[in-house]
């Protein structure tokens with residue numbers, strides 16, 4: 224122990240835990256509550272350091288069932304030969320955690336695009352894996368925000384994010400913890416009891432020095448301009464960096480870097496911490512190395528949140544969200560596609576709704592009024608699950624063959640039937656067979672939505688060709704035509720969703736493609 228203290232002393236002045244009566248004077252929380260140094264009732268001296276135990280430096284395992292609760296999100300863009308990929312994950316519905324993560328994703332995406340001289344415009348086929356698994360792992364790469372699930376147990380969730388820098392902006396790394404209602408509790412620093420922060424930092428420092436002696440990427444100097452910065456839920460200003468950045472493992476525990484070490488911390492089932500120290504400049508100089516920090520029970524450094532997480536990891540139950548429903552998607556920020564299903568409701572529709580619900584996918588249903596009357600409960604459920612309802616006439620005639628009053632009647636009766644079943648009045652209409660002209664546009668009086676991707680599923684093309692058309696055809700803003708009258712179509716939907724996610728698509732209703740403001744007249748696809 225003495226040699227460690229001496230080494231740190233020699234490198235960067237007095238050990239940081241020796242100041243402020245055991246409290247970190249740079250910590251606003253600790254500083255604001257620190258008793259004056261002359262007060263005799265200052266915090267008692269810390270207990271002896273715990274025995275060094277070899278423990279695995281791995282984040283808690285997340286079960287597939289818990290992972291399935293969360294939805295993977297991706298905002299990606301190509302600018303020339305460069306690419307941008309920003310990942311995050313959302314709980315169902317709308318909640319503060321989703322809002323916080325998407326606001327950070329937007330800020331990073333805008334900064335990345337601006338650094339390339341471009342305005343943000345989402346694309347597909349940019350990031351490997353697309354929107355498949357939520358936050359699989361962090362992969363440091365230029366112009367990326369990587370994310371990693373570090374907790375999804377019972378009523379708690381935790382997401383680490385790492386934002387690669389746009390010079391001269393810094394790397395930012397944060398672990399955000401929230402409850403299952405999406406209420407943000409805090410970042411990694413909130414795992415530590417504020418009064419024990421100085422002692423925790425001492426344990427972190429020792430763990431990093433120990434890690435340096437074991438095989439692995441050398442922990443070292445932070446490359447100029449990419450000094451890590453904490454982005455906590457309640458940001459705290461960090462002091463100016465030292466004029467000359469020291470090298471070696473100690474850089475990670477320099478005052479300006481302590482914030483990010485703790486903000487990015489993960490607590491393990493053992494009650495130990497996992498921190499991520501910056502590694503020495505390598506190929507890209509932007510790596511981190513996971514370092515376990517052994518915490519003995521007597522040290523008592525964990526906050527109530529930290530203890531709560533340890534208990535949740537120990538119980539190891541599936542994440543149970545306290546929010547529900549589909550999450551709003553901004554199709555100006557992520558690349559959207561609209562799946563549309565025509566000619567229902569049918570006996571297949573409820574099964575399709577189950578499939579869409581399990582996959583957190585929003586779709587649009589163009590309903591025939593004559594069928595709505597037969598299955599009002601299905602129509603109500605479709606609306607309640609967050610899907611869009613559209614008007615597909617009463618009996619599916621070719622509208623251009625009908626006189627004006629009959630056209631009006633086909634539309635009006637269907638509007639009334641859908642409203643009676645669901646309480647929703649459709650705001651878009653799809654002409655049967657895509658058959659319409661200027662007269663029909665004028666008579667219908669709402670946007671006439673057709674498609675740019677026709678799967679021709681009604682001709683039973685076989686699963687492979689159907690999936691190829693539905694997955695390979697769309698570009699950003701596409702409207703895909705399918706029918707929930709065909710069992711083969713409904714059966715292929717999971718594969719179609721997975722394929723589109725693999726390309727990086729998110730799913731929106733037709734109105735959602737346009738942010739709710741569908742232009743009048745003819746519509747074949749959303750903004751590109």
Ligand code: NI
Nearest residue numbers: 565566655656
């Ligand atoms: Ni039709």
